[in-house]
Amino acid sequence: AIRITQSPSSLSASTGDRVTITCRASQGISSYLAWYQQKPGKAPKLLIYAASTLQSGVPSRFSGSGSGTDFTLTISCLQSEDFATYYCQQYYSYLTFGGGTKVEIK
Amino acid sequence: EVQLVESGGGLVKPGGSLRLSCAASGFTFSSYSMNWVRQAPGKGLEWVSSISSSSSYIYYADSVKGRFTISRDNAKNSLYLQMNSLRAEDTAVYYCARPAQAGTHESWFDPWGQGTLVTVSS
Numbered sequence: 001a002i003r004i005t006q007s008p009s010s011l012s013a014s015t016g017d018r019v020t021i022t023c024r025a026s027q028g029i030s031s032y033l034a035w036y037q038q039k040p041g042k043a044p045k046l047l048i049y050a051a052s053t054l055q056s057g058v059p060s061r062f063s064g065s066g067s068g069t070d071f072t073l074t075i076s077c078l079q080s081e082d083f084a085t086y087y088c089q090q091y092y093s094y095l096t097f098g099g100g101t102k103v104e105i106k
Numbered sequence: 107e108v109q110l111v112e113s114g115g116g117l118v119k120p121g122g123s124l125r126l127s128c129a130a131s132g133f134t135f136s137s138y139s140m141n142w143v144r145q146a147p148g149k150g151l152e153w154v155s156s157i158s159s160s161s162s163y164i165y166y167a168d169s170v171k172g173r174f175t176i177s178r179d180n181a182k183n184s185l186y187l188q189m190n191s192l193r194a195e196d197t198a199v200y201y202c203a204r205p206a207q208a209g210t211h212e213s214w215f216d217p218w219g220q221g222t223l224v225t226v227s228s
Contacts, residue, residue, distance in 0.1 A: 034214035036151075043201055043218035044151065055216070087151055091212045094165065095141070095153040 002026055002090055006098030012106040019075040021086055021101045028068045029092035035064055035073045036087045038100075044087060048073065078103070108132040108217050110202050115222030122192050122226070128185040128202030128219055136160075136180040139211035142187050144198035145221075154200070155187065156211035165211065170196075192226045199223050 003026040013019050023033065031051035036044035046055045048064040051071055061076045075082055083105055088098040114126040128140070142154040155176040156165045164176055175188040185202050199221040205213035 032212075036215075038151075043220055044215075045218075046206070046214060046216040049206065049214040089151075089214065091214060093212070095156070095212065097151040097153065100150040 002029060002093055002096055004088060004090055004096050004098040006088055006101055008101060009099060010102040010104060012104050013078050014106045015078055015080055017078045019078055019082075019103060021073045021088075021103075023066075023071045023073075023088035023098045025069045025071075025090055025092075029090045031067045032090055032092035033064075033066070033071050034089045034091065035062075036089065037082075037084045038087065039084045047086075075103075108204070110204060110217060110219035112200065112202055112219045112222040115200065115224045117225045117227065118192055119228050120193060120226055123188070123190045124192065124224060126187040126189065126200055126202075126222060126224070128187075130183045130185065130202075130204070133204070134208075135178075135183040137208045138204050139163075139209075139213075140178060140185045141203045141205070141211060141215065142176060142185075143201045143203050143215070143218075144196075144224075145201070146195070146198045149198075152198075157185070158211060159209070163211070189224070192224075194226050197224060197226045 005024045033051045035048040038044045052064045085102045109131045111129045139158045141156045157176045173191045177186045201221045202219045203215035206216045207213040
């Protein structure tokens, strides 16, 4: 099974900061990676698929990059509504999620 | 509007059983594989099971294999998860999730249901 290591598990940041979250796959997964945002008590919301394609309606401050084993989610200018937990998911072979990154207010 | 609505969660004793349902609307249910994903309290997301559009292909996470059974009724636009021999570690919010792409279970998920809480405790 493909394992996904997501880092950091949590981070503190201020509004306006640039934030980067990474996911590393245990084997190459091409660009078969998605990113989700989850707020407390809510279902995950799709942000990015195919590693770098922004889902319709998602603000352009979110971006994704990477292929193979290393992937990055970047929030270019953190807004108050972005404080949440973020997950990556590989769909190259079966389905596995990263452990999540909680973005908290500094 | 594409919508998924789960039901059937609740409190059950260890060793007990529960059947979850997911009602789908707003899309051609019979064209899509479907999935169950769970999230234990304060923990991350865990894929549980997938079923192909015609029920020909079924997959389970090792953690639930032999205890959970996924099924669907395309005439009723409904997805099910029969959970037997429940353990404390099965306590979680269970989400049904549709792959964004028809015809494959290996896809990103969009949309997700709102989830239903299953609590396994004596």
